[in-house]
Amino acid sequence: MTEIIIKGLKEHIGPGDIVGALTNEADISGNQIGNIDFKNKIALVEIEDSVSEKVAKVMDDNQIAGVTVNVEQDNDFRDKLEQVEDYLEKYEHLVELEREEEMRRHESEIKHLSGYEREEKGRAILHLRGRDEGQGLAGKFLVKFMRNHKGEELPDNEISIGDLVMLSKNEPLNDDNPTGTVVEQTNYSVTVAFDNKPLGFVYGKDLRMDLYVNDITFQRMLDALEELRVATGRLDELKDKLLGLSGLNFSETPEIEFFNEQLNQPQQKAVKSALAADDFFLVHGPPGTGKTTTAIEILQQAVEEEQSILATADSNTAVDNIVERLVEQDVEVLRVGHPVRVNPLLREHTLDYVIEEHPKYQKAVELREKAYDLLEQQEEHTHPSGKWRRGMSNGQIRSLAEDGKGSRGVPPEKIQDMAQWLKLQDKIDELFEKVERLEDEAVQELIDRADVVCSTNSTAGSEVLSGQEFDLLVVDEATQATEPSALIPLTKAKKVVLAGDHKQLPPTILNEEAKQKGLAKSLFERLLEVHGSEIKQVLNLQYRMNQDIMNFSNREFYDGQLEAAPAVKDWQLSDLDLELPDGNAPAEQALNREEVISFLDTCGMEVSEHSKKDSTSVQNEMEADLVEEIVGQVSRTGIDLTEVAVITPYQDQVELINKLVAAEEIEIDTVDGFQGREKEVIIFSLVRNNERKNIGFLKDIRRLNVSLTRAKKKLIIIGDSDTIARHQVYNNLTNYVEKHGFYYEL
Numbered sequence: 001m002t003e004i005i006i007k008g009l010k011e012h013i014g015p016g017d018i019v020g021a022l023t024n025e026a027d028i029s030g031n032q033i034g035n036i037d038f039k040n041k042i043a044l045v046e047i048e049d050s051v052s053e054k055v056a057k058v059m060d061d062n063q064i065a066g067v068t069v070n071v072e073q074d075n076d077f078r079d080k081l082e083q084v085e086d087y088l089e090k091y092e093h094l095v096e097l098e099r100e101e102e103m104r105r106h107e108s109e110i111k112h113l114s115g116y117e118r119e120e121k122g123r124a125i126l127h128l129r130g131r132d133e134g135q136g137l138a139g140k141f142l143v144k145f146m147r148n149h150k151g152e153e154l155p156d157n158e159i160s161i162g163d164l165v166m167l168s169k170n171e172p173l174n175d176d177n178p179t180g181t182v183v184e185q186t187n188y189s190v191t192v193a194f195d196n197k198p199l200g201f202v203y204g205k206d207l208r209m210d211l212y213v214n215d216i217t218f219q220r221m222l223d224a225l226e227e228l229r230v231a232t233g234r235l236d237e238l239k240d241k242l243l244g245l246s247g248l249n250f251s252e253t254p255e256i257e258f259f260n261e262q263l264n265q266p267q268q269k270a271v272k273s274a275l276a277a278d279d280f281f282l283v284h285g286p287p288g289t290g291k292t293t294t295a296i297e298i299l300q301q302a303v304e305e306e307q308s309i310l311a312t313a314d315s316n317t318a319v320d321n322i323v324e325r326l327v328e329q330d331v332e333v334l335r336v337g338h339p340v341r342v343n344p345l346l347r348e349h350t351l352d353y354v355i356e357e358h359p360k361y362q363k364a365v366e367l368r369e370k371a372y373d374l375l376e377q378q379e380e381h382t383h384p385s386g387k388w389r390r391g392m393s394n395g396q397i398r399s400l401a402e403d404g405k406g407s408r409g410v411p412p413e414k415i416q417d418m419a420q421w422l423k424l425q426d427k428i429d430e431l432f433e434k435v436e437r438l439e440d441e442a443v444q445e446l447i448d449r450a451d452v453v454c455s456t457n458s459t460a461g462s463e464v465l466s467g468q469e470f471d472l473l474v475v476d477e478a479t480q481a482t483e484p485s486a487l488i489p490l491t492k493a494k495k496v497v498l499a500g501d502h503k504q505l506p507p508t509i510l511n512e513e514a515k516q517k518g519l520a521k522s523l524f525e526r527l528l529e530v531h532g533s534e535i536k537q538v539l540n541l542q543y544r545m546n547q548d549i550m551n552f553s554n555r556e557f558y559d560g561q562l563e564a565a566p567a568v569k570d571w572q573l574s575d576l577d578l579e580l581p582d583g584n585a586p587a588e589q590a591l592n593r594e595e596v597i598s599f600l601d602t603c604g605m606e607v608s609e610h611s612k613k614d615s616t617s618v619q620n621e622m623e624a625d626l627v628e629e630i631v632g633q634v635s636r637t638g639i640d641l642t643e644v645a646v647i648t649p650y651q652d653q654v655e656l657i658n659k660l661v662a663a664e665e666i667e668i669d670t671v672d673g674f675q676g677r678e679k680e681v682i683i684f685s686l687v688r689n690n691e692r693k694n695i696g697f698l699k700d701i702r703r704l705n706v707s708l709t710r711a712k713k714k715l716i717i718i719g720d721s722d723t724i725a726r727h728q729v730y731n732n733l734t735n736y737v738e739k740h741g742f743y744y745e746l
Ligand SMILES: Nc1ncnc2c1ncn2[C@@H]1O[C@H](COP(=O)(O)OP(=O)(O)OP(=O)(O)O)[C@@H](O)[C@H]1O
Pocket: 262, 263, 264, 267, 285, 286, 287, 288, 289, 290, 291, 292, 293, 294, 543, 544, 676, 677
């Protein structure tokens, strides 16, 4: 027996349909068919060896029970199926772990912060009252929550549609508190759907709502995984390729004219290869090498070819960056996403904004208002409820009303009044149906009209984009997205280009087990591992840093492939019109010496790191004082302070330095928060200084790479070589600065 694979089945198709179709269409007898095994929408059917080829040929693109199916012979298929299932189950499990961790963190915050503090952070809303809104879709119980005081706006908050929230009265941590999903939201109210009838208190006053988990993104990840599981056609092919079950295809490299004439050789090559790739392509862009610049050119070229295009990134900031740069190039962009989360300067490109101008949407607004008027009119009539309905069907009420009759003790006038209510209901239903259709059409027309649709990875899974297919998906900052997150837009695409740098920081994962088991790994990295360097182009000319700042990272992380563009390779702080200090104090020397990289080593000084009570973070007062001293020197040079930043791996150190440094223009941030950014001068406080030589999460040397590649003209590092230099790369760093920079033992 040989196994043939039938793909694209529908739920209603059973073994009988398959046997029927095969015996009829392929002219074989029932006893030439063996076991039939169903896996989702796929059937694995055993066929006698002598006829299996014929069956596969006849049945491919043929119909079974009215459904067109794909049929092939593939002896490795069962194996592949298992691999796919292992992959999907693994990620479903990891997403679930992360989701649970997020809930735990919210619980812990609810425990440790007051309600007001949570409200301040936007993760709780206090002083609410609940109003019963009846039952909604799938029998869920709907409750609308508003402030106790009528007409009072809700405070700013992070809660959004799809999130799981918890309702409480006085006891925010009570196990019995009901949780439900946010289904509707305005400035004044949040409507929540509960699976079961919630406890009576939610219909009262003085309630508190807590964000429990930002669930929508997790749900969309799980939906994307499920889509992969039942994928057919192009998505099925992409799935095989991303798992390495089949190879990649490339078409001929196109001859093109570049929109951006400044693109350098590797950038041009990346654009051409990305266009030639049929399935996946990676643009590997080390810091400052023009990753986004290259991605923009790829998008413009695809627009020129009239492809339908989706461009995404994990964060709203990164998406806004793409939107801004596309708009500069006169590309017609449609930005999908909540306008509140979009840069105000770009709001005119959001779907919510442009749709207001669409005639069909305007008509929908008009009809909706009509429907609301009718709803009001309806209140003047009798609702056909149990009390008055007395078991009568709508049809009976209508025909009794027509005949002017009463029934079951209900007088004729009451029946007529109920019939009037029903008549209005019909009109209301019809209006809402029209509203929905008009809105859908308006959205579709706007999507079709746009050259490029832009959204976050998560929002690519939103209702407005459901059912859309794109010829090309470009994901920027792809190494900062988890694999399931990148899968959300991928399920809509025929071809995928990812731009990123896996040598910089991966996405933040809260759950340690999920992180260890691979959730922090991006799709970019998977593809690189599976398909090797054929799938990528490295951009190796960087436009950010003096070459001495670049070179350490170049050697440690990029195999020496990076080059500094001529314009930047020798630039220095003294090129700016500044008054550099002329003293010999270390903080002064760090600024006035020619060397662009300095290391102020605190190795001989007292051990000085410590953790605050209940904090997993670390701080170092001695380093903070030094930072303050250097900032003082920098400020006196007359430099534009918005061109200076202090970065450090630890949040508590950020807070400590923030207290010491008065100049508000100077950004002080964690390394993770500063990824993707740059400044003329960077002061980097390493913090770790302990007898145990413990360097905590500095062990992730990608964090060091990010830290060392933010400064354009001056990088000042403060750290304790005794603690850090146990680690080889940090040891290399101190050696490097001794040789190529200004190294000073305090
Ligand atoms: N071919 C080029 N010629 C001149 N300047 C360029 C070129 N390519 C990129 N740049 C400049 O280099 C800077 C970095 O470019 P871009 O923002 O595209 O890089 P990136 O790799 O996405 O950066 P990051 O690593 O910070 O994410 C920009 O100021 C851009 O204008």
